[in-house]
Amino acid sequence: MSAAAPHILHVDDDPGDTLLMQQACRKAEVSFQLHSVGDGETAIAYLNGAGAYSDRERYPLPALVLLDLKMPRKSGFDVLAWIRSEPPLKYLPVIIFTASNQEEDIRRAYEAGANSYLVKPVGIHTLIEMVKMIDGYWLGLNQSPGGANL
DSSP states (O other), X not given: XXXXXXXEEEEOSOHHHHHHHHHHHHXXXXXXXXXXXXXXXXXXHHHHTOGGGOOTTTXXXXXXXXXXXXXXXXXXXXXXXXXXXXGGGTTOOEEEEESOOOHHHHHHHHHTTOSEEEEOOSSHHHHHHHHHHHHHIIIIIOOOTTTTOO
């Protein structure tokens, strides 16, 4: 993978889900580098380039955020609202990637500015296919305003 590969920030408080996502990305041989953080506060620090995340060489701004909703301290809804309130991140694509298929959560996510809403699959094979589709569509075909420098 080249140094110019796009980065995806994966935000999920479940270490098991994070491990599965990392395995799926390896098996899918995706074009992006995955950075995982375990809660909403850490996601905001990463996106803000604060504290440990101030080194943009090591922690570059992502091309996309995969965001779980149900997390302690700051929920995915809180993180999404923060992202949409930050002018430099306004157009950053955010995919909600959660176990919730509740209509209320789906509606709230889109109203808050989510670009897509995906329910976490049960099996690794389905997750691998989902990761390939995210890679192909969001990092391949999709056109975002502002290019790489959101």
